[in-house]
Amino acid sequence: MNHIKIIKYAIVISAILSLTSCADTLIGDEGELDEAVFLNYRTKTDLELPFENEWFIGAGGKTILQNHHFIPHRHQRYAMDIIQLVDGKSFKGDGTKNEDHYCFGKRLNAPGNGKIVALENNIEDNVPGVLNTDQQLGNYIIIDHLNGEFSYLVHFKQQSIRVSVGDTVVKGQEVGKAGNSGNSTGPHLHYHLQTTADIHDGMGLPTQFNSYYANDVFIERGTPVQNQVVRKD
Template sequence: MRRFVSLLLVVLLAAACAVPAAAEEDKLASGRRFTELFFGGAVDELWEVFDKPLRDVFGTVDGLRLFHTQIVSAFGAEPELVHDEITAMQGWLVYQALLKFGEAAPLLLIQWSYTEDGIIGGMFVSQVPREAPSEFLDYQTKTDLRLPFDGEWYVYWGGRTIFENHHAADQGQRFALDFLVLVEGSSHAGDGSANENYHAFGLPILAPGPGVVIAAVDGVPDNIPGVMNPDQPLGNYVVIDHQNGEYSFLAHLKQGSVAVQVGARVEPGDLLGLCGNSGNSSEPHLHYHLQNAPGFPGGQGLPAQFQSYTADGVMVERGEPVRGQVVAP
Protein backbone atom coordinates (compact mmCIF):
# COMPACT_ATOMS: atom_id res chain seq x y z
CA MET A 1 0.00 0.00 0.00
CA ARG A 2 2.89 2.36 0.74
CA ARG A 3 3.78 2.32 -2.98
CA PHE A 4 0.36 3.65 -3.88
CA VAL A 5 0.07 6.21 -1.10
CA SER A 6 3.30 7.88 -2.09
CA LEU A 7 2.86 7.49 -5.85
CA LEU A 8 3.50 10.68 -7.82
CA LEU A 9 1.41 10.30 -10.92
CA VAL A 10 2.61 13.27 -12.90
CA VAL A 11 5.72 15.18 -11.89
CA LEU A 12 5.79 18.89 -12.69
CA LEU A 13 9.33 20.05 -11.97
CA ALA A 14 8.83 23.78 -11.46
CA ALA A 15 8.16 26.09 -8.57
CA ALA A 16 4.67 27.44 -8.14
CA CYS A 17 3.34 30.98 -8.23
CA ALA A 18 0.43 32.24 -6.20
CA VAL A 19 -2.94 32.63 -7.89
CA PRO A 20 -4.34 36.18 -7.55
CA ALA A 21 -6.56 36.44 -4.47
CA ALA A 22 -9.63 37.52 -6.45
CA ALA A 23 -9.62 34.29 -8.44
CA GLU A 24 -8.45 31.94 -5.70
CA GLU A 25 -11.81 30.94 -4.25
CA ASP A 26 -13.20 29.91 -7.65
CA LYS A 27 -10.05 27.94 -8.42
CA LEU A 28 -10.16 26.19 -5.03
CA ALA A 29 -13.69 24.96 -5.75
CA SER A 30 -12.50 22.60 -8.50
CA GLY A 31 -9.81 21.05 -6.32
CA ARG A 32 -12.24 20.61 -3.47
CA ARG A 33 -14.76 18.98 -5.82
CA PHE A 34 -12.17 16.53 -7.19
CA THR A 35 -11.25 15.60 -3.61
CA GLU A 36 -14.90 15.04 -2.68
CA LEU A 37 -15.42 12.90 -5.78
CA PHE A 38 -12.39 10.78 -4.99
CA PHE A 39 -13.28 10.07 -1.38
CA GLY A 40 -16.93 9.66 -2.34
CA GLY A 41 -16.01 6.86 -4.74
CA ALA A 42 -17.00 8.68 -7.95
CA VAL A 43 -14.11 7.06 -9.81
CA ASP A 44 -15.84 6.92 -13.21
CA GLU A 45 -16.62 10.64 -13.09
CA LEU A 46 -13.00 11.47 -12.32
CA TRP A 47 -11.76 9.13 -15.06
CA GLU A 48 -13.73 11.10 -17.63
CA VAL A 49 -11.63 14.24 -16.95
CA PHE A 50 -8.20 12.57 -16.64
CA ASP A 51 -5.90 13.35 -19.56
CA LYS A 52 -4.26 10.52 -21.50
CA PRO A 53 -0.84 10.53 -19.74
CA LEU A 54 -2.56 10.27 -16.37
CA ARG A 55 -4.85 7.49 -17.62
CA ASP A 56 -1.77 5.67 -18.89
CA VAL A 57 -0.35 5.62 -15.36
CA PHE A 58 -3.37 3.72 -14.04
CA GLY A 59 -3.93 1.69 -17.20
CA THR A 60 -7.71 1.43 -16.83
CA VAL A 61 -10.47 2.88 -14.70
CA ASP A 62 -10.17 -0.27 -12.60
CA GLY A 63 -6.60 0.75 -11.75
CA LEU A 64 -7.90 4.07 -10.42
CA ARG A 65 -10.65 2.21 -8.57
CA LEU A 66 -8.05 0.00 -6.87
CA PHE A 67 -6.03 3.07 -5.89
CA HIS A 68 -9.16 4.65 -4.37
CA THR A 69 -9.96 1.47 -2.44
CA GLN A 70 -6.45 1.30 -0.98
CA ILE A 71 -6.48 4.92 0.15
CA VAL A 72 -9.94 4.71 1.72
CA SER A 73 -9.10 1.42 3.42
CA ALA A 74 -5.95 2.93 4.92
CA PHE A 75 -7.31 6.32 5.97
CA GLY A 76 -11.10 6.48 5.70
CA ALA A 77 -13.68 8.05 3.41
CA GLU A 78 -14.61 11.15 5.44
CA PRO A 79 -11.64 13.50 5.65
CA GLU A 80 -11.71 16.83 7.46
CA LEU A 81 -10.01 19.72 5.69
CA VAL A 82 -7.13 21.22 7.65
CA HIS A 83 -5.86 23.64 5.01
CA ASP A 84 -5.83 24.04 1.25
CA GLU A 85 -4.32 26.34 -1.34
CA ILE A 86 -4.09 26.85 -5.09
CA THR A 87 -1.04 27.84 -7.10
CA ALA A 88 -0.15 28.18 -10.77
CA MET A 89 2.62 26.04 -12.24
CA GLN A 90 3.63 26.22 -15.91
CA GLY A 91 0.11 26.29 -17.30
CA TRP A 92 -1.46 24.09 -14.60
CA LEU A 93 -3.52 24.98 -11.58
CA VAL A 94 -2.14 23.00 -8.65
CA TYR A 95 -4.49 22.39 -5.73
CA GLN A 96 -3.12 21.00 -2.46
CA ALA A 97 -5.14 20.02 0.60
CA LEU A 98 -4.04 18.75 3.98
CA LEU A 99 -6.65 16.33 5.38
CA LYS A 100 -7.11 14.63 8.73
CA PHE A 101 -9.16 11.58 9.72
CA GLY A 102 -9.23 12.07 13.50
CA GLU A 103 -7.15 13.96 16.02
CA ALA A 104 -4.46 11.30 16.43
CA ALA A 105 -4.46 9.81 12.93
CA PRO A 106 -1.79 10.62 10.32
CA LEU A 107 -2.35 13.57 8.02
CA LEU A 108 -2.87 13.08 4.30
CA LEU A 109 -1.79 15.42 1.52
CA ILE A 110 -3.73 15.30 -1.75
CA GLN A 111 -2.72 17.30 -4.81
CA TRP A 112 -4.50 17.79 -8.13
CA SER A 113 -2.98 19.45 -11.20
CA TYR A 114 -5.59 20.58 -13.72
CA THR A 115 -6.29 23.03 -16.50
CA GLU A 116 -8.60 26.03 -16.42
CA ASP A 117 -11.31 23.92 -18.10
CA GLY A 118 -11.04 21.11 -15.57
CA ILE A 119 -8.88 18.48 -17.28
CA ILE A 120 -6.79 16.66 -14.66
CA GLY A 121 -3.18 16.00 -15.59
CA GLY A 122 -1.68 15.12 -12.23
CA MET A 123 -2.57 13.57 -8.89
CA PHE A 124 -0.48 13.08 -5.78
CA VAL A 125 -1.49 11.43 -2.51
CA SER A 126 0.89 11.04 0.41
CA GLN A 127 0.78 10.48 4.12
CA VAL A 128 2.55 13.32 5.91
CA PRO A 129 3.82 13.45 9.48
CA ARG A 130 2.71 15.97 12.05
CA GLU A 131 4.93 18.80 13.24
CA ALA A 132 7.71 17.74 15.60
CA PRO A 133 7.32 18.99 19.17
CA SER A 134 9.57 21.92 20.05
CA GLU A 135 10.35 23.82 23.23
CA PHE A 136 11.48 26.77 21.11
CA LEU A 137 8.20 27.95 19.58
CA ASP A 138 8.51 31.29 21.41
CA TYR A 139 12.26 31.57 20.92
CA GLN A 140 13.73 34.90 19.85
CA THR A 141 16.85 34.68 17.68
CA LYS A 142 19.91 36.15 19.38
CA THR A 143 22.03 36.64 16.25
CA ASP A 144 21.29 39.63 14.02
CA LEU A 145 20.59 37.61 10.89
CA ARG A 146 20.43 38.85 7.30
CA LEU A 147 19.15 36.74 4.43
CA PRO A 148 22.06 34.61 3.13
CA PHE A 149 21.97 35.94 -0.44
CA ASP A 150 21.39 39.05 -2.50
CA GLY A 151 18.50 39.62 -4.89
CA GLU A 152 15.05 38.03 -4.88
CA TRP A 153 14.61 34.39 -3.87
CA TYR A 154 11.45 32.30 -3.56
CA VAL A 155 10.67 30.50 -0.30
CA TYR A 156 9.83 26.98 -1.44
CA TRP A 157 9.66 25.52 2.08
CA GLY A 158 9.31 27.76 5.11
CA GLY A 159 6.98 28.23 8.04
CA ARG A 160 5.92 26.40 11.16
CA THR A 161 3.26 24.02 9.85
CA ILE A 162 3.82 20.80 7.94
CA PHE A 163 1.78 22.20 5.05
CA GLU A 164 4.11 25.18 4.68
CA ASN A 165 7.29 23.32 5.46
CA HIS A 166 8.03 19.61 5.23
CA HIS A 167 11.08 20.16 7.45
CA ALA A 168 8.74 20.82 10.37
CA ALA A 169 8.42 17.08 10.99
CA ASP A 170 12.10 16.90 11.98
CA GLN A 171 13.12 18.26 15.35
CA GLY A 172 16.54 19.38 14.19
CA GLN A 173 15.17 21.16 11.09
CA ARG A 174 11.91 22.25 12.73
CA PHE A 175 12.18 25.80 11.32
CA ALA A 176 14.39 25.17 8.26
CA LEU A 177 14.03 27.01 4.95
CA ASP A 178 14.58 26.11 1.30
CA PHE A 179 15.15 28.96 -1.15
CA LEU A 180 15.28 28.95 -4.94
CA VAL A 181 15.05 31.54 -7.70
CA LEU A 182 12.09 31.98 -10.04
CA VAL A 183 12.00 33.71 -13.40
CA GLU A 184 8.55 34.03 -14.96
CA GLY A 185 7.21 31.43 -12.56
CA SER A 186 9.80 28.72 -13.18
CA SER A 187 12.95 27.71 -11.32
CA HIS A 188 14.71 26.83 -14.57
CA ALA A 189 15.02 27.59 -18.26
CA GLY A 190 14.73 24.93 -20.94
CA ASP A 191 13.88 21.40 -19.90
CA GLY A 192 15.63 21.60 -16.53
CA SER A 193 17.83 18.58 -17.25
CA ALA A 194 21.10 20.34 -16.36
CA ASN A 195 22.04 22.28 -13.24
CA GLU A 196 23.07 25.20 -15.41
CA ASN A 197 19.43 25.55 -16.50
CA TYR A 198 18.45 26.57 -12.95
CA HIS A 199 18.35 30.24 -12.07
CA ALA A 200 19.75 29.68 -8.56
CA PHE A 201 22.71 27.56 -9.64
CA GLY A 202 26.03 29.33 -9.08
CA LEU A 203 24.61 32.35 -7.26
CA PRO A 204 26.58 33.61 -4.23
CA ILE A 205 25.60 32.32 -0.79
CA LEU A 206 26.52 34.70 2.00
CA ALA A 207 27.12 34.52 5.73
CA PRO A 208 23.83 35.33 7.50
CA GLY A 209 25.53 36.58 10.65
CA PRO A 210 28.87 36.97 12.41
CA GLY A 211 30.69 33.94 13.73
CA VAL A 212 33.35 31.30 13.24
CA VAL A 213 33.25 28.57 10.59
CA ILE A 214 33.29 25.19 12.38
CA ALA A 215 32.56 22.96 9.37
CA ALA A 216 33.16 23.37 5.63
CA VAL A 217 32.66 20.54 3.13
CA ASP A 218 33.41 21.08 -0.55
CA GLY A 219 34.02 17.74 -2.30
CA VAL A 220 30.53 16.33 -2.89
CA PRO A 221 29.54 16.21 -6.59
CA ASP A 222 26.47 18.11 -7.71
CA ASN A 223 23.55 15.87 -8.59
CA ILE A 224 21.86 15.55 -11.95
CA PRO A 225 18.50 17.32 -11.45
CA GLY A 226 15.93 14.85 -10.19
CA VAL A 227 18.56 12.50 -8.72
CA MET A 228 19.28 12.83 -4.99
CA ASN A 229 22.12 11.78 -2.70
CA PRO A 230 20.59 10.74 0.66
CA ASP A 231 23.91 9.26 1.85
CA GLN A 232 25.36 12.78 2.10
CA PRO A 233 22.22 14.78 2.93
CA LEU A 234 23.84 18.20 3.38
CA GLY A 235 26.07 17.84 0.34
CA ASN A 236 28.63 20.64 0.38
CA TYR A 237 27.90 22.85 3.35
CA VAL A 238 29.13 25.42 5.84
CA VAL A 239 28.32 25.62 9.54
CA ILE A 240 28.79 28.91 11.41
CA ASP A 241 29.07 29.08 15.21
CA HIS A 242 27.54 32.43 16.16
CA GLN A 243 29.12 31.98 19.61
CA ASN A 244 25.87 32.46 21.48
CA GLY A 245 24.45 28.93 21.34
CA GLU A 246 23.17 29.36 17.77
CA TYR A 247 24.57 27.57 14.72
CA SER A 248 23.74 28.32 11.08
CA PHE A 249 23.73 25.48 8.52
CA LEU A 250 23.90 26.36 4.81
CA ALA A 251 23.68 23.29 2.58
CA HIS A 252 23.65 21.92 -1.01
CA LEU A 253 26.45 24.23 -2.14
CA LYS A 254 28.16 23.81 -5.51
CA GLN A 255 31.12 21.47 -5.60
CA GLY A 256 34.41 23.38 -5.57
CA SER A 257 32.80 26.68 -4.60
CA VAL A 258 33.14 26.77 -0.81
CA ALA A 259 35.20 29.88 -0.09
CA VAL A 260 35.87 29.53 3.65
CA GLN A 261 37.85 27.18 5.84
CA VAL A 262 37.29 25.88 9.34
CA GLY A 263 38.41 28.48 11.85
CA ALA A 264 37.72 31.48 9.62
CA ARG A 265 35.92 34.44 11.13
CA VAL A 266 33.01 35.65 8.97
CA GLU A 267 30.86 38.75 9.03
CA PRO A 268 27.35 39.19 7.62
CA GLY A 269 27.46 39.23 3.83
CA ASP A 270 30.81 37.45 3.47
CA LEU A 271 30.93 34.93 0.61
CA LEU A 272 30.61 31.31 1.79
CA GLY A 273 30.19 29.56 -1.56
CA LEU A 274 27.84 29.22 -4.50
CA CYS A 275 24.37 27.71 -4.70
CA GLY A 276 24.51 24.14 -5.92
CA ASN A 277 22.68 20.83 -6.11
CA SER A 278 24.73 18.54 -3.88
CA GLY A 279 23.44 16.16 -1.22
CA ASN A 280 19.80 15.24 -0.70
CA SER A 281 18.63 17.77 -3.24
CA SER A 282 16.55 17.35 -6.39
CA GLU A 283 17.38 20.73 -7.95
CA PRO A 284 19.68 23.68 -7.21
CA HIS A 285 18.53 25.55 -4.11
CA LEU A 286 19.77 26.74 -0.73
CA HIS A 287 18.84 24.95 2.47
CA TYR A 288 19.22 27.02 5.64
CA HIS A 289 18.48 26.24 9.23
CA LEU A 290 19.46 27.46 12.68
CA GLN A 291 19.94 25.04 15.57
CA ASN A 292 21.26 24.91 19.13
CA ALA A 293 24.14 22.46 18.60
CA PRO A 294 27.06 22.13 16.16
CA GLY A 295 26.40 18.58 14.96
CA PHE A 296 24.04 17.25 12.30
CA PRO A 297 21.97 15.41 13.14
CA GLY A 298 21.87 16.08 16.84
CA GLY A 299 20.63 19.58 17.58
CA GLN A 300 17.21 21.10 18.02
CA GLY A 301 15.95 23.57 15.44
CA LEU A 302 15.60 27.23 16.37
CA PRO A 303 13.40 29.86 14.72
CA ALA A 304 15.48 32.09 12.44
CA GLN A 305 14.23 35.66 12.56
CA PHE A 306 15.89 37.72 9.85
CA GLN A 307 16.31 41.49 10.03
CA SER A 308 15.38 44.18 7.53
CA TYR A 309 14.24 42.32 4.43
CA THR A 310 11.33 42.53 2.02
CA ALA A 311 8.67 39.84 1.60
CA ASP A 312 6.54 40.23 -1.54
CA GLY A 313 7.75 43.82 -1.74
CA VAL A 314 6.78 44.73 1.83
CA MET A 315 9.47 45.74 4.33
CA VAL A 316 9.86 43.36 7.29
CA GLU A 317 11.92 44.65 10.20
CA ARG A 318 12.17 41.23 11.85
CA GLY A 319 10.47 38.08 10.71
CA GLU A 320 10.46 34.47 9.54
CA PRO A 321 10.01 33.86 5.78
CA VAL A 322 7.17 31.49 4.86
CA ARG A 323 6.39 29.32 1.87
CA GLY A 324 5.28 31.21 -1.22
CA GLN A 325 6.96 34.51 -0.40
CA VAL A 326 9.54 36.23 -2.58
CA VAL A 327 12.14 37.67 -0.24
CA ALA A 328 15.14 39.94 -0.68
CA PRO A 329 17.59 41.71 1.68
Protein backbone atom coordinates in the same frame (compact mmCIF):
# COMPACT_ATOMS: atom_id res chain seq x y z
CA MET B 1 -8.21 14.77 11.85
CA ASN B 2 -5.89 12.55 13.79
CA HIS B 3 -2.13 13.03 13.56
CA ILE B 4 -1.57 10.36 10.92
CA LYS B 5 -4.15 11.94 8.64
CA ILE B 6 -2.62 15.37 9.18
CA ILE B 7 0.84 14.07 8.32
CA LYS B 8 -0.42 12.37 5.16
CA TYR B 9 -2.23 15.54 4.16
CA ALA B 10 0.90 17.62 4.74
CA ILE B 11 3.05 15.28 2.68
CA VAL B 12 0.61 15.42 -0.25
CA ILE B 13 0.34 19.20 -0.03
CA SER B 14 4.08 19.70 0.21
CA ALA B 15 4.63 17.38 -2.74
CA ILE B 16 2.23 19.45 -4.80
CA LEU B 17 3.63 22.80 -3.73
CA SER B 18 7.32 22.09 -3.70
CA LEU B 19 9.24 23.10 -6.75
CA THR B 20 12.75 22.16 -5.80
CA SER B 21 13.70 21.15 -2.32
CA CYS B 22 15.47 18.75 -0.10
CA ALA B 23 14.25 15.28 -0.83
CA ASP B 24 12.07 14.35 2.08
CA THR B 25 14.55 14.94 4.89
CA LEU B 26 18.14 15.26 5.88
CA ILE B 27 19.65 12.97 8.48
CA GLY B 28 18.98 13.52 12.16
CA ASP B 29 16.98 12.65 15.19
CA GLU B 30 13.37 11.70 14.98
CA GLY B 31 11.09 14.49 16.12
CA GLU B 32 7.81 14.37 17.93
CA LEU B 33 4.70 16.33 17.14
CA ASP B 34 4.35 17.78 20.59
CA GLU B 35 7.83 19.31 20.84
CA ALA B 36 6.51 22.86 20.74
CA VAL B 37 8.94 24.19 23.31
CA PHE B 38 10.84 26.34 20.80
CA LEU B 39 7.86 27.63 18.81
CA ASN B 40 8.12 31.13 20.23
CA TYR B 41 11.91 31.25 20.28
CA ARG B 42 13.52 34.61 19.50
CA THR B 43 16.67 34.36 17.43
CA LYS B 44 19.67 35.91 19.20
CA THR B 45 21.97 36.33 16.20
CA ASP B 46 21.57 39.44 14.04
CA LEU B 47 20.70 37.61 10.79
CA GLU B 48 20.22 38.88 7.26
CA LEU B 49 19.08 36.89 4.25
CA PRO B 50 22.13 34.95 2.98
CA PHE B 51 21.94 35.93 -0.71
CA GLU B 52 21.78 38.80 -3.18
CA ASN B 53 18.76 39.86 -5.25
CA GLU B 54 15.36 38.12 -5.19
CA TRP B 55 14.80 34.55 -4.07
CA PHE B 56 11.66 32.47 -3.53
CA ILE B 57 10.79 30.55 -0.37
CA GLY B 58 9.85 27.07 -1.61
CA ALA B 59 9.46 25.84 1.95
CA GLY B 60 9.64 27.75 5.21
CA GLY B 61 7.60 28.62 8.23
CA LYS B 62 6.39 27.15 11.47
CA THR B 63 3.56 24.91 10.31
CA ILE B 64 3.54 21.55 8.57
CA LEU B 65 1.55 22.99 5.68
CA GLN B 66 4.17 25.65 4.95
CA ASN B 67 7.19 23.56 5.64
CA HIS B 68 7.87 19.95 4.69
CA HIS B 69 10.83 19.96 7.10
CA PHE B 70 8.55 20.38 10.10
CA ILE B 71 7.61 16.82 10.91
CA PRO B 72 10.48 14.49 10.15
CA HIS B 73 13.47 15.76 12.10
CA ARG B 74 13.54 18.17 14.98
CA HIS B 75 16.92 19.73 14.16
CA GLN B 76 15.67 21.16 10.87
CA ARG B 77 12.06 21.75 11.81
CA TYR B 78 12.17 25.44 10.86
CA ALA B 79 14.40 25.06 7.81
CA MET B 80 13.89 26.89 4.54
CA ASP B 81 14.40 25.68 0.97
CA ILE B 82 15.12 28.68 -1.23
CA ILE B 83 15.31 28.99 -5.02
CA GLN B 84 15.14 31.68 -7.67
CA LEU B 85 12.20 32.07 -10.02
CA VAL B 86 11.85 33.86 -13.33
CA ASP B 87 8.29 34.11 -14.65
CA GLY B 88 7.20 31.56 -12.05
CA LYS B 89 9.74 28.93 -13.06
CA SER B 90 12.94 27.88 -11.30
CA PHE B 91 14.74 26.87 -14.50
CA LYS B 92 14.94 27.59 -18.20
CA GLY B 93 14.69 24.92 -20.89
CA ASP B 94 13.83 21.47 -19.59
CA GLY B 95 15.72 21.85 -16.31
CA THR B 96 17.71 18.68 -16.79
CA LYS B 97 21.03 20.47 -16.27
CA ASN B 98 21.98 22.31 -13.09
CA GLU B 99 23.00 25.28 -15.23
CA ASP B 100 19.37 25.58 -16.40
CA HIS B 101 18.35 26.47 -12.83
CA TYR B 102 18.40 30.18 -12.08
CA CYS B 103 19.91 29.87 -8.61
CA PHE B 104 22.73 27.50 -9.56
CA GLY B 105 26.10 29.15 -8.97
CA LYS B 106 24.62 32.24 -7.35
CA ARG B 107 26.48 33.90 -4.49
CA LEU B 108 25.61 32.83 -0.93
CA ASN B 109 26.63 34.84 2.13
CA ALA B 110 27.09 34.32 5.84
CA PRO B 111 23.74 35.31 7.37
CA GLY B 112 25.41 36.49 10.57
CA ASN B 113 28.75 36.90 12.30
CA GLY B 114 30.46 33.78 13.57
CA LYS B 115 33.07 31.13 13.06
CA ILE B 116 33.14 28.28 10.54
CA VAL B 117 33.18 25.04 12.54
CA ALA B 118 32.58 22.44 9.80
CA LEU B 119 32.29 22.25 6.04
CA GLU B 120 32.39 19.93 3.04
CA ASN B 121 33.37 21.16 -0.41
CA ASN B 122 34.14 18.09 -2.51
CA ILE B 123 30.79 16.40 -3.18
CA GLU B 124 29.75 16.28 -6.84
CA ASP B 125 26.60 18.12 -7.77
CA ASN B 126 23.66 15.87 -8.62
CA VAL B 127 22.01 15.60 -12.00
CA PRO B 128 18.63 17.26 -11.24
CA GLY B 129 16.23 14.63 -9.94
CA VAL B 130 18.96 12.13 -9.04
CA LEU B 131 19.53 12.20 -5.28
CA ASN B 132 22.70 11.57 -3.30
CA THR B 133 21.27 9.82 -0.28
CA ASP B 134 24.70 8.67 0.95
CA GLN B 135 26.01 12.21 1.52
CA GLN B 136 22.79 13.97 2.41
CA LEU B 137 24.15 17.40 3.26
CA GLY B 138 26.31 17.49 0.16
CA ASN B 139 28.60 20.51 0.36
CA TYR B 140 27.78 22.61 3.39
CA ILE B 141 29.04 25.01 6.02
CA ILE B 142 28.15 25.31 9.67
CA ILE B 143 28.61 28.69 11.33
CA ASP B 144 28.90 28.89 15.12
CA HIS B 145 27.39 32.24 16.08
CA LEU B 146 29.04 31.89 19.52
CA ASN B 147 25.76 32.25 21.37
CA GLY B 148 24.29 28.75 21.23
CA GLU B 149 23.00 29.20 17.66
CA PHE B 150 24.46 27.46 14.63
CA SER B 151 23.61 28.20 10.99
CA TYR B 152 23.55 25.37 8.46
CA LEU B 153 23.84 26.30 4.79
CA VAL B 154 23.51 23.15 2.71
CA HIS B 155 23.79 21.82 -0.90
CA PHE B 156 26.52 24.18 -2.19
CA LYS B 157 28.02 23.76 -5.63
CA GLN B 158 31.09 21.52 -5.63
CA GLN B 159 34.33 23.39 -4.88
CA SER B 160 32.53 26.72 -4.55
CA ILE B 161 33.03 27.21 -0.80
CA ARG B 162 35.57 29.94 -0.15
CA VAL B 163 35.96 29.78 3.63
CA SER B 164 37.85 27.32 5.83
CA VAL B 165 37.17 25.71 9.20
CA GLY B 166 38.31 28.15 11.88
CA ASP B 167 37.67 31.25 9.78
CA THR B 168 35.77 34.12 11.30
CA VAL B 169 32.98 35.33 9.02
CA VAL B 170 30.95 38.51 9.09
CA LYS B 171 27.34 39.03 8.08
CA GLY B 172 27.06 39.44 4.31
CA GLN B 173 30.43 37.93 3.50
CA GLU B 174 30.39 35.59 0.50
CA VAL B 175 30.90 31.98 1.57
CA GLY B 176 30.19 30.02 -1.64
CA LYS B 177 27.77 29.38 -4.50
CA ALA B 178 24.37 27.71 -4.56
CA GLY B 179 24.45 24.16 -5.87
CA ASN B 180 22.74 20.81 -6.03
CA SER B 181 24.80 18.44 -3.90
CA GLY B 182 23.46 15.94 -1.36
CA ASN B 183 19.86 14.92 -0.80
CA SER B 184 18.52 17.57 -3.13
CA THR B 185 16.08 17.30 -6.02
CA GLY B 186 17.48 20.35 -7.81
CA PRO B 187 19.61 23.44 -7.19
CA HIS B 188 18.53 25.29 -4.05
CA LEU B 189 19.76 26.56 -0.72
CA HIS B 190 18.65 24.75 2.42
CA TYR B 191 19.10 26.94 5.49
CA HIS B 192 18.35 26.26 9.10
CA LEU B 193 19.40 27.37 12.57
CA GLN B 194 19.86 24.86 15.38
CA THR B 195 21.24 24.50 18.87
CA THR B 196 24.37 22.46 18.13
CA ALA B 197 27.07 21.90 15.52
CA ASP B 198 26.10 18.23 15.40
CA ILE B 199 23.43 17.43 12.85
CA HIS B 200 22.54 14.30 14.83
CA ASP B 201 21.99 16.07 18.11
CA GLY B 202 20.26 19.42 18.20
CA MET B 203 16.98 21.25 18.11
CA GLY B 204 15.89 23.39 15.20
CA LEU B 205 15.27 27.01 16.09
CA PRO B 206 12.69 29.38 14.65
CA THR B 207 14.66 31.93 12.68
CA GLN B 208 14.00 35.64 12.46
CA PHE B 209 15.87 37.78 9.95
CA ASN B 210 16.27 41.53 10.22
CA SER B 211 15.55 44.14 7.55
CA TYR B 212 14.31 42.45 4.40
CA TYR B 213 11.47 42.67 1.91
CA ALA B 214 8.82 39.96 1.53
CA ASN B 215 6.57 40.41 -1.51
CA ASP B 216 7.85 44.01 -1.68
CA VAL B 217 6.80 44.80 1.91
CA PHE B 218 9.60 45.87 4.27
CA ILE B 219 9.96 43.55 7.25
CA GLU B 220 11.94 44.88 10.18
CA ARG B 221 12.18 41.46 11.79
CA GLY B 222 10.45 38.31 10.63
CA THR B 223 10.46 34.77 9.35
CA PRO B 224 10.17 34.14 5.62
CA VAL B 225 7.41 31.68 4.82
CA GLN B 226 6.49 29.51 1.88
CA ASN B 227 5.64 31.24 -1.40
CA GLN B 228 7.17 34.60 -0.48
CA VAL B 229 9.53 36.43 -2.78
CA VAL B 230 12.24 37.89 -0.54
CA ARG B 231 15.25 40.18 -0.91
CA LYS B 232 17.62 41.99 1.43
CA ASP B 233 17.21 45.47 -0.05
